Amino acid sequence: MFFVFLGVGWFLGCVGLVGSWEVFVVVLDVGVVDGVTVYTLVEDYSGYDTVFLGQHGVSFLIEVFCDGDRTGILFDVGQSLEPISYNMELLGLEPEDIDLIFLSHCHFDHTGGLREMLERIPGDDIPVIGHPSIFRPHFVKEKEPSRRDIGLPYGRRELEDAGAAFKLSKSPFEVVTGVCSTGEITDRYGFEEQDSTNFYTRRDGEVVEDWMMDDMSLAINLQDGVIVVSGCSHAGIASITRKTQRITNKTKTKAIIGGFHLINSNKQKIQKTNKKLQKLNTKQLHTGHCTGLQAECQFKKQWKQNFNKLHAGKKLKLKLKPK
Numbered sequence: 001m002f003f004v005f006l007g008v009g010w011f012l013g014c015v016g017l018v019g020s021w022e023v024f025v026v027v028l029d030v031g032v033v034d035g036v037t038v039y040t041l042v043e044d045y046s047g048y049d050t051v052f053l054g055q056h057g058v059s060f061l062i063e064v065f066c067d068g069d070r071t072g073i074l075f076d077v078g079q080s081l082e083p084i085s086y087n088m089e090l091l092g093l094e095p096e097d098i099d100l101i102f103l104s105h106c107h108f109d110h111t112g113g114l115r116e117m118l119e120r121i122p123g124d125d126i127p128v129i130g131h132p133s134i135f136r137p138h139f140v141k142e143k144e145p146s147r148r149d150i151g152l153p154y155g156r157r158e159l160e161d162a163g164a165a166f167k168l169s170k171s172p173f174e175v176v177t178g179v180c181s182t183g184e185i186t187d188r189y190g191f192e193e194q195d196s197t198n199f200y201t202r203r204d205g206e207v208v209e210d211w212m213m214d215d216m217s218l219a220i221n222l223q224d225g226v227i228v229v230s231g232c233s234h235a236g237i238a239s240i241t242r243k244t245q246r247i248t249n250k251t252k253t254k255a256i257i258g259g260f261h262l263i264n265s266n267k268q269k270i271q272k273t274n275k276k277l278q279k280l281n282t283k284q285l286h287t288g289h290c291t292g293l294q295a296e297c298q299f300k301k302q303w304k305q306n307f308n309k310l311h312a313g314k315k316l317k318l319k320l321k322p323k
Contacts, residue, residue, distance in 0.1 A: 026172055028247050030221045033178035035319035037063040038229070038257055040310050041087050042078035042113075043288050047311030052090060053083040054312045057109035058231050058259060058289050061093060064179055064220065071176050072097045075218065076104055076231050077113035081120070084113055087312055095120040100127035101164075102175065104231025104258075105215045106134045106151040115154050118162040125165040129175055131184070131214035132168040137202045138210055147200070170213070172247045180219045182243050185235035191272045192236025217258070219244035225283070226250040227318060230258035232290050237261070238276040245280065253277075255284040255318055257310070263292030270295045274302055286310055 039061040046054030057078035064071045078084055088094070098121050104110055111134075118126055138151030156166065172183040194211070201210040215234040220227040226248045228241055237260040241253055256277070262270055273295070277285070285299050288310035300307045308314075 026247055027249050028172060028174055028180055030174055030180055030219075030248050031066065031177035032221055032223050033064050033066045034222075035065040035317070036220055036222075036227060037065075038286075038316040038318075039063075039088075039091055039093065040312055040314040040316075041074075041084045041091075042076075043310050043312045043314070045288055045309065045311045047313060050311065050313055052311070052313035053086050055079055055083045055109075056289075057112070058104075059084055059110075059113070060229065060257070061088070061097065062179075062218070062220070062229060063097075064176065066177050071179075072099045073175070073179065073218070074098045074101045074117070075229055076110040077101065077117050079109045079112035081113040081116035083312065084117065085120075091313065091315070096122055098126075100129065100175070102181070102218060103128065103130040103134060103152075104217060105131070105212060105234060106136070106138050107232065108150050108153055110231050111152045111154075114152075114164075115159060115162050118159060118164055121163065124163050126163045127167055128159070128164045129167050129169075129181060131170055131216055133170075133214050134168070136210075136214075139200055140198055141200060150199075172243075175218070178221045180221070180244075180247055182217045182219060182240060182247065184213050185215065185217075185239050185243055186213075187243070188236050188239040189242075189272075189276065191269055192239050217244070219248050221248045221250070222254060222318070225252035225254035227254050228256040228258075230256065230260070232259045233261045236273075238273055238280065241277060241280050241282065251281060253280055253282040255286060255316075256282060257286040257316065259289030260287055260291040260295060262295035263290050265292070265295065267294070270298050274298055278302070284308070286314075286316060 042059035058076045059078040060075040062073040139147040170184045199210040212234040217230040284306045286308045
């Protein structure tokens with residue numbers, strides 16, 4: 001297993017401007033995986049008539065198979081270790097099955113279990129992938145002057161002492177063969193851009209709005225399409241999906257797995273998201289967490305049997321379609 005930080009195949013060039021951001025389409029020289037299994041270790045919904053534990057948050061164990069080799073990627077770590085450990089035991093999984101950790105963004109319900117999980121995984125120098133700004137102060141304002149911290153609850157040194165070897169990058173790169181980090185999503189559809197945010201950070205001694213530029217997802221490259229795995233999709237799930245197709249040079253999305261952050265969105269935004277995902281040739285949706293009931297109902301209506309609501313303990317198997 002190795003990390004490719006310079007696996008850029010070529011630039012298609014500057015395709016536009018978003019605010020002050022120059023947007024480049026980067027196509028990576030990406031390998032191809034043979035199959036993927038995704039275990040839902042943490043999800044808000046525990047499922048109907050199951051024995052799994054639910055918790056507000058997200059954690060997936062992604063098993064990637066390529067040329068007979070297997071790599072286990074822990075995608076986010078929920079709020080705490082307890083439900084992860086409990087659900088892993090029920091699924092017959094062990095900490096030894098984890099080769100690296102990917103953090104989609106800083107929020108506590110995706111990072112809170114990190115330190116304890118690092119302590120459980122055997123060995124030192126456990127690769128942890130994230131954005132360079134993931135350790136920044138991050139909070140929401142309550143009644144002035146109070147605030148509530150909702151970011152990563154640990155410092156870098158504390159996590160490194162627990163075994164983390166951080167690989168921080170805001171650019172797309174191939175994490176392992178056939179699996180890419182999207183990096184920052186700077187090119188966003190207009191309906192997914194925000195005029196303001198409820199999140200804040202501290203910069204140069206001042207409190208400023210936090211636009212969640214650390215929000216990143218994974219693109220898993222199969223021969224017949226790309227699989228998107230997202231945490232909360234603060235950058236917009238349609239914009240994320242477009243980015244994964246661009247960096248893998250694919251025109252079909254086999255599946256999108258994760259939270260879509262539409263829980264407080266109006267009907268118009270949900271409809272636009274639905275239509276855009278169709279135009280992006282999306283075949284399956286597996287969603288939950290912050291997606292919201294209204295959006296889930298709309299997606300179910302459109303995708304029918306190709307829509308699935310995530311729950312703790314759910315196992316998804318996706319593989320290369322036989323020729």
